[in-house]
Amino acid sequence: MALAEFDLIKRYFALHKPQHPFNQLGIGDDCALLSLPANHQLAVTTDTMVENVHFFADVDPQQLGHKLLAVNLSDLAAMGAEPFAVTLALTLPKVDESWLQAFAAGFIGLAQQFHVDLIGGDTTSGPLTLTVQAMGTVPQGRALLRSEAKVGDLICVTGELGNAGLGLKINQGYACNDPESALARFNQPQPRIAEGLALRGIANACIDISDGLAADLRHILQQSQVGACLDWQQLPLSAQVSDYIEQTGDWRMPLIAGDDYELCFTVPAEFVPKLPVGCQCVGVIEAEPGLRVDRAGMIEVFEAKGFEHFS
Amino acid sequence: MALAEFDLIKRYFALHKPQHPFNQLGIGDDCALLSLPANHQLAVTTDTMVENVHFFADVDPQQLGHKLLAVNLSDLAAMGAEPFAVTLALTLPKVDESWLQAFAAGFIGLAQQFHVDLIGGDTTSGPLTLTVQAMGTVPQGRALLRSEAKVGDLICVTGELGNAGLGLKINQGYACNDPESALARFNQPQPRIAEGLALRGIANACIDISDGLAADLRHILQQSQVGACLDWQQLPLSAQVSDYIEQTGDWRMPLIAGDDYELCFTVPAEFVPKLPVGCQCVGVIEAEPGLRVDRAGMIEVFEAKGFEHFS
The missing domain is CATH 3.30.1330.10 (PurM-like, N-terminal domain)
Structure with a gap:
């Protein structure tokens, strides 16, 4: 230089x-x-x-x-x-x-x-x-890898899903009451360092949500050679994201919107009581490959992918 | 990704x-x-x-x-x-x-x-x-820093100077016999890894020549709070670079042309016999600040700087 x-x-x-x-x-x-x-x-x-x-x-x-x-x-x-x-x-x-x-x-x-x-x-x-x-x-040896999810693990996330996606929509013109928290999550995400450190020895697999929960969880599923079912009703959503879904019918948004930079991780059920504050279990790791979403008992295969450059 | x-x-x-x-x-x-x-x-x-x-x-x-x-x-x-x-x-x-x-x-x-x-x-x-x-x-503790040159150290370089500069001029239209070696040094420089390793425990200070010998040596001089005098006649020049200087009178080129990616280092005189093959001593570290060049007994202060973005 x-x-x-x-x-x-x-x-x-x-x-x-x-x-x-x-x-x-x-x-x-x-x-x-x-x-x-x-x-x-x-x-x-x-x-x-x-x-x-x-x-x-x-x-x-x-x-x-x-x-x-x-x-x-x-x-x-x-x-x-x-x-x-x-x-x-x-x-x-x-x-x-x-x-x-x-x-x-x-x-x-x-x-x-x-x-x-x-x-x-x-x-x-x-x-x-x-x-x-x-x-x-x-x-040494205690890093949280994508490849270590086990059948029966619960799938959990830190924080809420879809706030950054809503922030992007607000930037693009979507009108919303109290938009500040969604905009803040889109513009100034908080890396979940403390949560990642607390998950050592508790979580089996972990990834951060940059491309959307579905796309990033899929990396865990592929590298761990497992599948998953998400329980849509367990997704942690802010009031603004819930309102957005109610108004638009776009229930997929919190699954496919990127930029939340929350952590998605899998954890044996016995460790759930040890999870850091603010974590929510949203699904389970299954042996059958692929990603499924359970919406009030209706289970559908979820195909959506995250953003890809050059595609 | x-x-x-x-x-x-x-x-x-x-x-x-x-x-x-x-x-x-x-x-x-x-x-x-x-x-x-x-x-x-x-x-x-x-x-x-x-x-x-x-x-x-x-x-x-x-x-x-x-x-x-x-x-x-x-x-x-x-x-x-x-x-x-x-x-x-x-x-x-x-x-x-x-x-x-x-x-x-x-x-x-x-x-x-x-x-x-x-x-x-x-x-x-x-x-x-x-x-x-x-x-x-x-x-631990054996890295070659810019800040450790001592008064009395000899200033040495690996390889030859000005080949990459000549390669750039050839790319810009300068006609030259046997241009391949200069072009190769400009297009595909060889990092001097083996020489750097061999200089541990021998060299006091070291830098690589990306912006030209004068500009890069100046970093050593400033960080070591010393000065230097280079002996122009000792500069290791290829036949092509010597021809270029003879034809153009541009004797400063091997001092100011960048991209050679040779190493410039300073070494106590007693370690000169231990230098890796291909190194050449081209000057001496002095207490008086600034960079001087001795051209057959004529000493002049050298002010030229290397390339700077935004300047």
Whole structure:
């Protein structure tokens, strides 16, 4: 990174020496240097957000900074990993100082909330494209995988479903009383780090809901070679989402809308009393492949998929 | 990542279980899981390449795949780190199968040469933007930093200087006998991993030459709070670069041209006999701040800087 770029980043990202003890050398050399505690694994994930694909040019830059980091931390939460470091690759069409300041405030604000250091990055000119790699630790062998769901496990979720989907619809013109909570979940999702840590040793399989419950649960089913039946009436829905379904008849929305960034996990029935506050059981893992939804006793096979680029 | 995207990547990147023993879980879950050997640090770096900024649309995709990985591995080499894992964030305007196949061949070919696994990534649609994060190990406390140059150290480089700069000029129309080696250095740089490893315990400070010797050496000088004098006549130049200078009078080119991805390092004089084959001493670290160049006894202060985005 050239000096002018480094100055730019330094100014807006308030860079100083890393705070987390695992981060021994931060930005300013060819590489950052990290140390891990003994008997721990490093969990690594990366996600990109692109203008006009994941967000529009008029997005609030502070919310964008928050969301970019949140979607990456959410992947760590889904492994039961504890975040401590991120890198940020920023491709910017121009230097817009007020935009950068707000973007950095959203990004760094969330990073500080979770004691995560920005330990490296690259800044280039070009169409607005944002890539984060997030790193966390998990005790050896205790990560929550997609491949460990067992027949008979209960399927549970943190928080509510469909709020982000409703937020998107509100942004697109849907009128709704009290829209703030749905908009907040769409614009500024909260990664479920504490819940992911609490699920170590309790959950068998886990994933975060980025593409919708149905699509993400399907990853668990395929990698665990099992099937599932969801009980629609157990889905945790906000009053606004319930109203939306009542008005539109669109009962599939909380199953197919993405961006909630809640966790979906499977758990043996005996561990249900140990679940973190706010979790809800919404179905059961079955031997028969495929995903089914039980709507007041009417069981139907559910085929809908999440969003796919290039499809 | 949605399934169709995963299939796409899988097909062209020939994904299988990671080969390196540090990589315990690769692509296919929310995160990859890595383990480090005891008493080692993780070195982490990230670099982005953007169409029309770092390369043009007609670039050979195999060479692009190689170069994208090479510039990241070069940062690990400059720390004396041994690479083992990379992630790849691909933003693609469309799925061009022959382009992807060639790009993946260049990327994976170089990765295999250095026993590096592709352990994660993200694929999105948008303007062509490529971000790699590379990870390597270094024994605790033995990384080669920019900040450790000492007055009296000799300044050395691996390989030759200015070949990539000449390659760029050839691409821009400069006529040259035997242009292949210069073009190869520009299009497919070789990260100096073996040299970086051999310099542990020998070099005091090290950086890779991405922005030109003068600009990159300046980072060492600033972070080590020292100055330097380069002996122009000691610069290792290919016959083609020497011819270019003779024809054009542009003696600064090997000092300011980027993209060579050689290492520049400083070393106490007593360790010079231990240097890896192909290294050349080109100057000395001095107490007086700033960078000077000695051209046959004429010493001049050298001000030129490397390429800066947004400047």
